[in-house]
Amino acid sequence: MNDDTIRLATIGRLLRRRWRLLVLLTVVGTLAGYGTSMVFPPRYTASASVLLPGQWEERELLTQVDIATSSSVVDLVAAELGWSDVSGDELRDRVTAKAADGNIITISGTADTPARAQQLSDQVARQFVGFAARIAGGSTDPDAATGTEALRQKVVETNRRITDLANAADPGQTVESVQARTSLEKLRTSLEEAMTKLDEADPATDKAGMVVMGPAVRPTGEAPPTRMQLIVAGALLFFLLAVIGHLVAARADRRLRTEPEIAAALGSALLGTVDVPADAPDDIPGERRAHRPEGRGRQARIRRLLGVDTRWDIPTPQWPGDEAGSRIRYRRVCARLRDQLPAPRRLLLVVPDGDEIALRAAGQLAAEANSDPSPSSSGRGYPTLRVVEVSVDRPIVPDRDTESGALVVLSAGNWTAEELTGLAEACADGGHEVVGIVVAGTVRARPTRSAGDPPDKATPVLAVRGHATGGAV
The missing domain is CATH 3.30.70 (Alpha-Beta Plaits)
Structure with missing residues (x-):
């Protein structure tokens, strides 16, 4: 698909045309989230x-x-x-x-x-x-703390006793008295150094003990993810997966959407584009009636209810011009076809089977050609056209008999390059040269006319179906 898949308008179109399916998948995601919350109990x-x-x-x-x-x-x-x-x-x-x-x-x-x-x-x-x-x-044991404090008191008493002994020593200057006082001072110094090291080793001297700041508060709500969070997450996840899945599928779609691509796949020139009014104002272009079965099984009814029986990735139909402008498009295609052929002859209007938009355009084109307006200055009228539907799965075009040539009419965005190449090869096998291509597009239906309104000058026409399944036509 082209870059249109990543535009906001495309996402809006997806939401508008697939909202029923997206709602269903969102509900499924909600149920999945609720089921997950039942598996994992609240915490x-x-x-x-x-x-x-x-x-x-x-x-x-x-x-x-x-x-x-x-x-x-x-x-x-x-x-x-x-x-x-x-x-x-x-x-x-x-x-x-x-x-x-x-x-x-x-x-x-x-x-x-x-x-x-x-x-x-x-x-x-x-x-x-x-x-x-x-x-x-x-240590958190109070007895250990009491023992440490008692040791400190003992050291203080020992220092006092050493002072008393030093004072009570012989005040004379004998060698023995000097040695005694020196030994007592060394003992005092050693005790002070030991207490200093003990204070430094105690973690309470530079950092107070850890404190629990009261009991924990009893929780009143669940810890995430809560049940509501799981439900919302499930719904959002399924919705996003559905949207991304649609966009990825549209991006991977290989059906041709532009006139140059279609012309290249069929190996012929584009003669023009024509408009086909939709069956209803809200019809989506590219719809096939085969995709909208009425009452043909429960599966078809479910698809129609969910809105998946039609394509979502085709742009919204434009408002139509007047009736005269629409007929001019058909006449110009017939005129180009007449000018391209060396002489008037009969041609096949080849329509891919199932392309209802192209079939209606082919019927209108055949009726316009068969109306045979006044000959041009060259004295030649429009060629005679006969509509045949050809299956793209196993394409078989009638052999060349009274018709010599094929004009392919199709709508954009419905067929791949391989399918169109097979259609062109089937025309060649039947002895028909593809003389041109006409691309049909859908426009919104015109408002219903009242009983007193004058009818249009255009004459309604119906497509004459020809079957090309391998037998004679």
């Missing part, structure tokens, strides 16, 4: 926040996030919760953590009920704080 997510006081670098925060979701922490949570219907691996998939501004780590837990989600996130936060404190060298 609820609760979040708890942990504050990390002090100065933390970004990489340190990311390390703490990884620790919060590690198997070591989650296994402790699983053992504490004791949920028999959820394994440790499943629980690990339901826990997430992320670092927020202000040295805050948000821990989220997802479960099948709001109460479980709240319980899970609170338990993960508590286990994370305890585990992080242990691996950092701290």
Whole structure:
């Protein structure tokens, strides 16, 4: 198909002519989304926040996030919760953590009920704080903190005792007294250095311990994707797939739509284009009556109900001109055909089987030619035309008898180059030269005339069908 498939007007035409099918597919997508929501039960997510006081670098925060979701922490949570219907691996998939501004780590837990989600996130936060404190060298045991403080008191008492001993030593300047005071000062210095190293090793000296900022809030709504989100996503997905499928099919369509392409496939010259009024104001060009069966089976009725019995990718018919202008087109085609032939003769009007628009145009063209207007200055009238329908699947044109030559009449956008090439070869096999091509197009039907309106000067004509299925005609 040409570039018309990607224009907004083409999409609008698709929506207008295929809206019933698109609505049906959208409903199917809605049901598919609802079914998916039934397969996957609703989930609820609760979040708890942990504050990390002090100065933390970004990489340190990311390390703490990884620790919060590690198997070591989650296994402790699983053992504490004791949920028999959820394994440790499943629980690990339901826990997430992320670092927020202000040295805050948000821990989220997802479960099948709001109460479980709240319980899970609170338990993960508590286990994370305890585990992080242990691996950092701290402890959440109050006895350990009491022992550290007692050690500090002992060191202070020892320093005081050393001072007393130094003062009580022999104030003289003997070698023994000097050595005793020197040893006591070295002992005091060693104790002070040991306490300094102990303070530096304590993480509480530069960073306070992590704090859980209250219990998690019990969730009141489902976690995404919710049932409504799945339903909307299913409907939208099916609608978009239907639209894209129609556009891809139109792009891959190999039927010829322009006069130069049709003329090249048939190997002959284009004599002109003619207009055919549609059966109804809303008829779509390129429609075939065979595509609009009336009461021929349930499948045909379903296709007609969904609007898939007609093509959507043909432009909307234009409003017609006056009756005289339409007849002028037919007369010009007959005049060109007369001027092209060396002498008046009988020709076949070859119409592809099933092309109702071309068949009606051929009937009008044959009637115009057979009306035999006043001869031109050359003394020659229009050639005599006889309409025959030829199947494009197995094209067979009657052998050359009284007719010597073929004029092909067809509508654009219905036939591929291979089909038209086969039609031209069938004409050659029957001994007929393709003397020209006429392309028929559809225009909107004219308003119905009232009883008092005068009739047109044009005489209505009917196409005389000739059958070309292999037998004599």
